[in-house]
Amino acid sequence: xxxxxxYLTVAIITFTIGYNINLIYFSDRAPEQPINFSHKVHAxxxxxxxxxxxxxxxxxxxxxxxxxxxxxxxxxxxxxxxxEIQKVVxxxxxxxxxxxxxVYNLPDYVYFSHKRxxxxxxxxxxxxxxxxxxxxxxxxxxxxxVPFLRVSPLKMGWCLDCHKNGAKEFIGGxxxxxxxxxxxxx
Amino acid sequence: xxxxxxxxxxxxxxxxxxxxGFALAELxxxxxxRLIPYLIPPExxxxxxANWYASVCRQCGAGCGIVVKVMEGRAxxxxxxxxxxxxxxxxxxxxxAGLQVLYNPGRIKNPLRRIGERGKGEFQEITWEEGLxxxxxxxxxxxxRGEGDGLYLLTSPISGHLKLLLKNFMxxxxxxxxxxxxxxxxxxxxxxxxxxxxxxxxxxxxxxxTNLLLSFGADFLTTWISPVNYxxxxxxxxxxxxxxxxxxxxxxxxxxLTGANADEWVAVKPGTEGLLALAIAYEIVEGGYYKGEDRxxxxxxxxxxxxxxxxxxxxxxxxxxxxxxxxxxxxxxxxAIGGENVSSYENGVSNLVAINILNYLAGNNIGISGGIIxxxxxxxxxxxxxxxxxxxxxxxxxxTLILYDTNPVFTTPGAVxxxxxxxxxxxxxxxxxFMDETTLLSDLILPTxxxxxxxxxxxxxxxxxxxVATIMQPAVNPVFNTKSVGDIFIHLARNLAGVFQKEIPWTxxxxxxxxSWKMVYNKHKDMKEIRETTFEEFWNNLLSKGGWWKEESxxxxxxxxxxxxITPYLPKGPASFxxxxxxxxxxxxxxxxxxxxDGRGANLPWLQELPDAMTSxxxxxxxxxxxxxxxxxxxKEGDVIEVESPFGKxxxxxxxxxxxxPDTISIPIGQGHKFYGxxxxxxxxxxxDLLPFKVDERTGAVxxxxxxxxxxxxxxxxRLVKMAGWTKELGRDIVQTITPEEFQVKEG
Numbered sequence: 001x002x003x004x005x006x007y008l009t010v011a012i013i014t015f016t017i018g019y020n021i022n023l024i025y026f027s028d029r030a031p032e033q034p035i036n037f038s039h040k041v042h043a044x045x046x047x048x049x050x051x052x053x054x055x056x057x058x059x060x061x062x063x064x065x066x067x068x069x070x071x072x073x074x075x076x077x078x079x080x081x082x083x084e085i086q087k088v089v090x091x092x093x094x095x096x097x098x099x100x101x102x103v104y105n106l107p108d109y110v111y112f113s114h115k116r117x118x119x120x121x122x123x124x125x126x127x128x129x130x131x132x133x134x135x136x137x138x139x140x141x142x143x144x145x146v147p148f149l150r151v152s153p154l155k156m157g158w159c160l161d162c163h164k165n166g167a168k169e170f171i172g173g174x175x176x177x178x179x180x181x182x183x184x185x186x
Numbered sequence: 187x188x189x190x191x192x193x194x195x196x197x198x199x200x201x202x203x204x205x206x207g208f209a210l211a212e213l214x215x216x217x218x219x220r221l222i223p224y225l226i227p228p229e230x231x232x233x234x235x236a237n238w239y240a241s242v243c244r245q246c247g248a249g250c251g252i253v254v255k256v257m258e259g260r261a262x263x264x265x266x267x268x269x270x271x272x273x274x275x276x277x278x279x280x281x282x283a284g285l286q287v288l289y290n291p292g293r294i295k296n297p298l299r300r301i302g303e304r305g306k307g308e309f310q311e312i313t314w315e316e317g318l319x320x321x322x323x324x325x326x327x328x329x330x331r332g333e334g335d336g337l338y339l340l341t342s343p344i345s346g347h348l349k350l351l352l353k354n355f356m357x358x359x360x361x362x363x364x365x366x367x368x369x370x371x372x373x374x375x376x377x378x379x380x381x382x383x384x385x386x387x388x389x390x391x392x393x394x395x396t397n398l399l400l401s402f403g404a405d406f407l408t409t410w411i412s413p414v415n416y417x418x419x420x421x422x423x424x425x426x427x428x429x430x431x432x433x434x435x436x437x438x439x440x441x442x443l444t445g446a447n448a449d450e451w452v453a454v455k456p457g458t459e460g461l462l463a464l465a466i467a468y469e470i471v472e473g474g475y476y477k478g479e480d481r482x483x484x485x486x487x488x489x490x491x492x493x494x495x496x497x498x499x500x501x502x503x504x505x506x507x508x509x510x511x512x513x514x515x516x517x518x519x520x521x522a523i524g525g526e527n528v529s530s531y532e533n534g535v536s537n538l539v540a541i542n543i544l545n546y547l548a549g550n551n552i553g554i555s556g557g558i559i560x561x562x563x564x565x566x567x568x569x570x571x572x573x574x575x576x577x578x579x580x581x582x583x584x585x586t587l588i589l590y591d592t593n594p595v596f597t598t599p600g601a602v603x604x605x606x607x608x609x610x611x612x613x614x615x616x617x618x619x620f621m622d623e624t625t626l627l628s629d630l631i632l633p634t635x636x637x638x639x640x641x642x643x644x645x646x647x648x649x650x651x652x653x654v655a656t657i658m659q660p661a662v663n664p665v666f667n668t669k670s671v672g673d674i675f676i677h678l679a680r681n682l683a684g685v686f687q688k689e690i691p692w693t694x695x696x697x698x699x700x701x702s703w704k705m706v707y708n709k710h711k712d713m714k715e716i717r718e719t720t721f722e723e724f725w726n727n728l729l730s731k732g733g734w735w736k737e738e739s740x741x742x743x744x745x746x747x748x749x750x751x752i753t754p755y756l757p758k759g760p761a762s763f764x765x766x767x768x769x770x771x772x773x774x775x776x777x778x779x780x781x782x783x784d785g786r787g788a789n790l791p792w793l794q795e796l797p798d799a800m801t802s803x804x805x806x807x808x809x810x811x812x813x814x815x816x817x818x819x820x821x822k823e824g825d826v827i828e829v830e831s832p833f834g835k836x837x838x839x840x841x842x843x844x845x846x847x848p849d850t851i852s853i854p855i856g857q858g859h860k861f862y863g864x865x866x867x868x869x870x871x872x873x874x875d876l877l878p879f880k881v882d883e884r885t886g887a888v889x890x891x892x893x894x895x896x897x898x899x900x901x902x903x904x905r906l907v908k909m910a911g912w913t914k915e916l917g918r919d920i921v922q923t924i925t926p927e928e929f930q931v932k933e934g
Binding site for chain 2: 019060132
């Protein structure tokens with residue numbers, strides 16, 4: 001009887017640990033996108049600036065996924081023989097948008113503005129990681145091919161940490177009203 | 187201690203547990219959110235940043251300029267247009283609720299053709315092509331038979347180029363039967379102003395700059411004519427001028443929101459407001475405040491209306507009448523206005539004439555700041571007296587009736603029995619956004635855009651002393667498979683061909699509107715106010731500003747009123763009421779409610795849940811009754827009572843309201859819809875069912891204060907839903923009071 005209780009306790013504890021490991025470290029690992037798009041090829045190899053495609057990042061709360069028209073703007077000519085580009089072309093010909101999967105997702109009750117952060121010259125990489133090194137977009141740092149800790153947990157403590165201390169390097173001090181509830185929860 | 191076997195067991199169980207936990211979390215993982223990009227990004231849209239489009243509100247006839255906040259093609263908020271001379275950045279609750287007109291689940295989504303019996307509500311969805319073909323075929327046949335005049339078009343009072351288009355269409359068709367109908371109209375006021383001031387259009391009442399406002403039943407803060415503009419003006423008159431606070435005296439049997447804001451409330455007996463005005467006029471002339479040469483003539487004309495005699499009829503003390511008269515003449519400028527309540531007796535015009543002459547006698551307040559500022563005359567209104575329309579219907583003169591944005595079945599008195607009369611009409615076509623009582627009876631329903639999806643313009647009437655034109659532009663794409671009214675008629679014209687092509691050659695209503703404004707521009711481009719050098723520039727500015735107006739001051743145009751001319755129009759006695767005093771002891775006054783107006787707002791849940799400003803009742807009809815009178819009759823708040831007039835009866839709960847004369851009950855108009863979407867249907871009662879078919883003889887405008895009623899307590903279940911639970915202080919000393927005696931001792 002006593003032994004059985006021990007087994008049960010061990011099972012419950014390890015179950016919880018297993019569940020949480022998945023939740024914390026693996027829940028939003030890099031999803032497979034409808035098109036095998038590589039940020040590495042675009043941002044690093046061809047040095048295209050972020051804002052060339054994410055055109056609303058300095059104008060709006062959202063950064064904006066490039067329109068299919070934008071993709072076609074270059075790929076009418078470039079690399080037309082690649083099977084992945086042909087997927088883009090087929091979306092364009094069907095007049096359908098590409099259903100990308102969202103990797104960075106904030107809950108509804110958080111108000112976040114890209115514009116504010118970009119205007120304060122916070123580099124994109126600060127939150128999104130070194131995207132230019134990723135073939136597939138991921139929120140985890142990759143160590144020896146194994147996805148590990150996330151670049152940005154997108155948790156409130158992480159936001160506040162930067163609002164309090166981290167902002168020094170961009171605006172010379174803590175964010176004004178940066179810890180006010182209504183700054184982010186409107 | 188663990189032995190080896192147990193250790194292995196623990197490790198095994200532990201690993202299995204962890205794996206199971208991991209797997210369960212994996213299974214529980216939410217579906218990933220999708221990021222859907224634009225295929226081709228629209229140039230003028232930045233997702234997440236709002237675009238504001240200037241337009242015009244059509245929730246009532248006031249014509250307020252609005253700006254609509256649109257994000258990614260969805261309308262999110264409506265506000266007043268800050269530079270618009272009518273709304274000045276303000277917007278009332280009805281205007282705010284315009285979003286729920288646009289996205290209302292009760293909207294008609296496709297053209298419909300009746301398949302069952304008329305009034306049963308059995309319709310079949312058809313395409314636009316079919317719907318328009320049915321109608322144009324009918325119109326062609328009608329004209330070929332030589333019965334072109336049998337086409338009747340009944341709309342709400344509209345203005346601007348849509349009205350012009352409809353008129354052109356009807357002319358080209360050969361029918362002169364284009365009419366407008368609305369329950370809450372200002373025909374009596376228009377008529378009375380024409381008699382007294384020789385002005386066909388409604389004037390601008392300069393409440394903003396007046397020092398004494400004597401209002402006879404004009405609830406100008408909620409419903410009367412242009413409530414947003416008047417609310418702004420009222421605020422300025424009270425608090426906008428340092429050291430000067432205008433005074434308001436409100437004369438009405440039921441204390442309205444405006445009455446509650448006034449300094450003095452004169453609880454006059456219903457139907458005698460006109461006489462009270464004449465008694466005040468008598469005192470003004472008699473007391474020597476009127477200095478005209480024809481003073482003797484006025485005195486002779488008014489001699490029957492001495493304050494002493496009138497005091498008995500109106501139940502307002504003689505001293506009070508004299509006091510008001512003196513204050514009204516001494517204060518400069520002063521302004522007397524007659525509102526919905528007094529114009530809705532069967533002698534509405536007479537009452538309004540009597541009130542109008544006060545402005546003349548007390549120092550000619552016409553054409554001066556703080557008085558009555560005339561507006562430019564506009565074309566004659568196409569209002570149709572409801573009795574003549576019903577006569578035509580019963581005689582079978584109406585062969586085809588096209589209805590647009592009007593609901594006569596709901597908004598006419600029960601005794602008119604519109605529903606029965608409409609049965610004689612072979613084809614009824616309804617151009618409506620919503621299924622309402624009248625649309626239900628039609629044979630063909632062509633759903634229209636709401637005002638947030640449509641092109642149009644509006645020539646404000648009454649304006650603020652100078653002409654104001656407001657442009658309506660589509661803020662969002664059509665939500666359902668609907669069409670613009672203008673487009674429907676342009677399409678019909680194309681189907682009918684021939685002369686129509688010459689009269690109405692445009693491809694769509696937007697193009698017509700632009701072409702018309704191009705004509706306006708070409709005619710006026712030399713004016714120094716128009717700085718734009720090309721029409722395209724002018725048109726763009728028009729759309730971004732929301733309209734065109736030129737602020738100009740009005741030259742003080744004095745009027746002369748001849749006694750002999752005016753005398754026949756003065757009230758002879760109190761307004762008559764149906765139902766004798768013995769059997770029907772209560773006067774019934776109905777008022778358009780600030781949320782529902784004439785009933786059109788009842789399908790918007792925001793307005794239903796908005797507590798009434800005076801009683802705080804929501805979601806229903808209530809009967810306002812004097813608390814003391816109710817107590818003597820053994821009626822408690824919330825009791826459902828039967829209100830019976832010689833013409834009908836309704837049931838509704840009582841709301842005890844101290845701002846009510848003991849001999850009067852009041853009921854708001856607007857609820858009691860039988861068919862108007864899920865939010866309005868079967869809610870409350872329609873008090874218009876109690877009314878006789880009575881109109882002011884001179885204009886044909888329906889009198890909705892025209893009957894007496896009796897009330898009986900019933901045991902019917904019913905609920906009065908009120909936001910404010912209690913009217914007592916419960917010893918909390920919220921309102922501090924002092925008796926006059928104590929006041930004299932303390933303040934000397």
